[in-house]
Amino acid sequence: MAARKSKVSEETAFLRGDVGVDGQATEEERDEGAKELADAQEALLRGRTWLGRECLTWLLWKSESTEPVIHFDGKPVTVVFNGKLGLRAASGDVTEATVKGVTSPYSKLVKHALGRGLLVHTAKVQVTWNEQVFDYALDAEFFDIRSAKLPALLNEEEDDKLTERLDLTTRASVITDAVISAFVKERTSKVWAAKTVPALVEWMKES
Amino acid sequence: MPIRRGSVNLARFRLEGDLPKDVKRWLQKGLAKAAFEPIDPKSDDERAAGFVELEQNDKTEFAAGNLFHGLHALFGWRVDRLKVPTNAMRAGMLEWGQAFEQKNGRPPGRRERAEQKETLKKALRAKQGPVTKVFEVSVDLTSRDVFVWATSRTVVEEAQGSLESVLEVKLIPRVPAAFLSPGVIDSLLPTKELFPEAP
Numbered sequence: 509m510a511a512r513k514s515k516v517s518e519e520t521a522f523l524r525g526d527v528g529v530d531g532q533a534t535e536e537e538r539d540e541g542a543k544e545l546a547d548a549q550e551a552l553l554r555g556r557t558w559l560g561r562e563c564l565t566w567l568l569w570k571s572e573s574t575e576p577v578i579h580f581d582g583k584p585v586t587v588v589f590n591g592k593l594g595l596r597a598a599s600g601d602v603t604e605a606t607v608k609g610v611t612s613p614y615s616k617l618v619k620h621a622l623g624r625g626l627l628v629h630t631a632k633v634q635v636t637w638n639e640q641v642f643d644y645a646l647d648a649e650f651f652d653i654r655s656a657k658l659p660a661l662l663n664e665e666e667d668d669k670l671t672e673r674l675d676l677t678t679r680a681s682v683i684t685d686a687v688i689s690a691f692v693k694e695r696t697s698k699v700w701a702a703k704t705v706p707a708l709v710e711w712m713k714e715s
Numbered sequence: 716m717p718i719r720r721g722s723v724n725l726a727r728f729r730l731e732g733d734l735p736k737d738v739k740r741w742l743q744k745g746l747a748k749a750a751f752e753p754i755d756p757k758s759d760d761e762r763a764a765g766f767v768e769l770e771q772n773d774k775t776e777f778a779a780g781n782l783f784h785g786l787h788a789l790f791g792w793r794v795d796r797l798k799v800p801t802n803a804m805r806a807g808m809l810e811w812g813q814a815f816e817q818k819n820g821r822p823p824g825r826r827e828r829a830e831q832k833e834t835l836k837k838a839l840r841a842k843q844g845p846v847t848k849v850f851e852v853s854v855d856l857t858s859r860d861v862f863v864w865a866t867s868r869t870v871v872e873e874a875q876g877s878l879e880s881v882l883e884v885k886l887i888p889r890v891p892a893a894f895l896s897p898g899v900i901d902s903l904l905p906t907k908e909l910f911p912e913a914p
Contacts, residue, residue: 555892558905558910559890559892562909563891599910600911624911627909652725652727653724653727654866655722670718670719671787673718674784677853677862678855678858680723681860682858682860684889688890688894695891696903705906705908705909708909
């Protein structure tokens with residue numbers, strides 16, 4: 509009975525195309541590690557996520573000095589990475605790591621990881637412009653605004669509150685765009701290869 | 716509603732393409748093309764999605780007074796699901812199976828079970844209301860920013876695709892690559908020093 513069952517399952521596997529006439533698998537099973545690496549590489553290239561990771565890593569580096577990262581509408585914009593930071597790589601033994609802690613994004617451990625190709629993929633940031641403070645999370649693939657806390661509303665009427673909230677949301681988005689735009693300008697200039705990248709690499713070595 | 720209070724979660728796009736002079740009329744007409752239509756309980760559909768007014772999510776007239784708030788257009792992307800819970804189906808089938816056996820002195824055959832399953836499914840669907848979720852969408856008429864107030868990428872992509880189709884525009888995600896012209900972005904490669912062994 510058992511032998512008959514085994515024969516049937518062999519036939520089924522052959523009919524499904526899982527095995528050939530010799531009974532061997534038609535496709536080599538990819539091991540878990542190779543699959544994980546392929547997924548990590550696919551994630552890096554999807555929608556040019558690598559450019560987003562470069563952008564967030566550049567922003568982390570630029571924000572460490574606490575100097576304004578850009579000026580928007582003539583007023584300084586300061587950025588502080590102040591919480592959970594997600595790092596991702598497309599190669600190596602570690603393809604993903606998360607650090608927690610208010611000052612962890614600027615820790616030596618993070619710089620060491622950045623130097624090993626684990627770039628910033630998700631970050632919690634605090635953005636200050638014109639005495640308005642916005643807290644939100646960003647990710648390198650979509651640059652969606654997540655878990656955002658907006659500055660306190662000044663209006664009390666429901667309709668005015670809605671308009672003010674929409675305006676503040678648009679401001680958070682426009683400031684994010686301005687930061688991306690500053691990165692893109694630097695990334696496509698000669699300064700990137702000549703000055704920024706060497707400075708970034710040196711900074712990562714501070715670990 | 717997250718658009719009124721609480722923490723903000725949204726996907727960001729910019730409208731690209733020539734917009735007509737009467738933007739408000741254009742939006743009203745466009746949204747009506749993909750207005751939400753409820754699931755017919757008699758059908759086999761398990762999901763329906765479309766645009767609705769924000770304050771009254773069963774309305775799809777998109778009257779100017781309900782759609783526009785200052786320089787923003789606000790509306791909803793409504794998703795209804797109508798699925799008979801597996802445990803209700805199982806319990807119903809078990810009860811029917813026992814009654815059938817008692818009456819006929821034999822368990823029901825495969826065909827009888829299949830027929831009863833369909834009858835039961837229809838009966839339960841008729842009794843059950845759909846699960847409704849409404850995700851807000853806001854369009855800034857001056858900056859052309861479009862926000863889909865949702866975290867699920869499936870919902871975001873569905874609302875994006877539908878807006879692109881009915882308004883005949885492109886919604887460009889606000890990612891770094893979108894800030895570059897196609898020629899420039901195609902010539903860029905990951906920075907070697909930052910991505911050792913990049914693909």
